Amino acid sequence: MTLCGSALGLIGRTPLTALDRIHPGPGRIVAKAEFLMPGGSVKDRAARAIVEAARADGRLAPGATVVEMTSGNMGAGLAVVCAALGHPLVVTLSVGNSPARARMLEGMGAEVVFVDQVDGQPGQVTGADVAAAAVEAKRIAQARGGFYVDQFYAGEGMAAHRDTTGAEIWEQTGGRIDAWVAAVGTGATFLGVAAALKHERPTLLCAAVEPRGSEPLAGKPITKPKHVLQGTGYGLVPPHWQAELMDLSISVTDEEAERWRRDLACREGLYVGYSGAANVCAASRLLKSGRLAKDAVVATVLCDTGLKY
Ligand SMILES: Cc1ncc(COP(=O)(O)O)c(C=O)c1O
Missing domain, CATH: 3.40.50.1100 (Rossmann fold)
Structure with a gap:
């Protein structure tokens, strides 16, 4: 086999x-x-690498919650990895991202927290919209004692x-x-x-x-x-x-x-x-x-x- x-x-x-x-x-x-x-995207690779590194060096304990801001694809990649490794996942998503992404994330068992857009519009998400979703993710990670993925700063992705x-x-x-x-x-x-x-x-x-x-x-x-x-x-x-x-x-x-x-x-x-x-x-x-x-x-x-x- x-x-x-x-x-x-x-x-x-x-x-x-x-x-x-x-x-x-x-x-x-x-x-x-x-x-x-x-997960249907290139982000699966970074998701696996970041979570595996955090588990290996103790930043992410077995069964602990993973939290991240996503445009949808990192969230889906994390949902795959978290399901396979047994971690609850919370993602923050700008409402400007396509509804299909939120549906997929919820279908994969993630808790999706929607964040209002700052200056974008549906289908067009700006840097400010993403920054607002990141602030909310960081807040949730702190409040729940979860591991904040922080993809823009996580060197394991590259x-x-x-x-x-x-x-x-x-x-x-x-x-x-x-x-x-x-x-x-x-x-x-x-x-x-x-x-x-x-x-x-x-x-x-x-x-x-x-x-x-x-x-x-x-x-x-x-x-x-x-x-x-x-x-x-x-x-x-x-x-x-x-x-x-x-x-x-x-x-x-x-x-x-x-x-x-x-x-x-x-x-x-x-x-x-x-x-x-x-x-x-x-x-x-x-x-x-x-x-x-x-x-x-x-x-x-x-x-x-x-x-x-
Ligand atoms: C649809 C899509 N294309 C490209 C990228 C860019 O990938 P990277 O973050 O590695 O630059 C992303 C990242 O989320 C994405 O969602």
């Missing part, structure tokens, strides 16, 4: 799929199918992406890869993979994806804080940002994300969320820009399933 002992064993080792229909050339886009993991996602991409491409492109929430995915790939090949190009008008990583003033790339583009440089791992920033409009999302579904059979669609849009633009060789390979990530929206 070849078995996974629990859902934890379903996290990681996602397939790398070519996107030749939606981008027939020049070059090739390859994408990690992160939506296939049990390390998990360096040691798993990045290592997997290098292995799955046989080292035949020229660039890495990804949107940034906490930055764990972008930075971890960039660190792993640049360690293998220092000249490999790493491009962050930002919503047009909310591009602090590119050093631009915020002119449009609201956008559809839920889970990313909060209008701030993440706390542990490592500027030396980013070679450029590529901006994507809401209309482009919508169009590429639809094309990914209808032409590739990949029904994913907005950030994944923005990543593919940016990868295609990079390949068409002439900055890379005509046969270049660009890796990116399909962050979550479209069923969450």
Whole structure:
């Protein structure tokens, strides 16, 4: 028998799929199918790494409560990990996130605490909205003596992406890869993979994806804080940002994300969320820009399933 002992064993080792229909050339886009993991998103990896580290060093006692602010995906990842390891989970969620996310979290046994939006609107969650949800999560963790995950400050997320996602991409491409492109929430995915790939090949190009008008990583003033790339583009440089791992920033409009999302579904059979669609849009633009060789390979990530929206 070849078995996974629990859902934890379903996290990681996602397939790398070519996107030749939606981008027939020049070059090739390859994408990690992160939506296939049990929580339905890339955040499963960070969730497992942070909880396992906290259990190992005693910050999280057996059976103790886990508390976190989430746009939905970290919460789902934590729900998977907490179910498998026997921890109650409380998540705070801005009401601006899609109702499908709250339904999934409640269905997975998490206690969901909704937090009013500060300046965003439904479907468009701003940095201030996320900060308000984080304040509430911290308050609940203190009041209940729970472990506060604090994903923006937890270094285990980036390390998990360096040691798993990045290592997997290098292995799955046989080292035949020229660039890495990804949107940034906490930055764990972008930075971890960039660190792993640049360690293998220092000249490999790493491009962050930002919503047009909310591009602090590119050093631009915020002119449009609201956008559809839920889970990313909060209008701030993440706390542990490592500027030396980013070679450029590529901006994507809401209309482009919508169009590429639809094309990914209808032409590739990949029904994913907005950030994944923005990543593919940016990868295609990079390949068409002439900055890379005509046969270049660009890796990116399909962050979550479209069923969450
Ligand atoms: C849909 C989606 N895409 C991308 C990301 C970005 O991931 P990271 O926090 O690793 O930067 C997130 C994070 O929550 C997300 O929910």
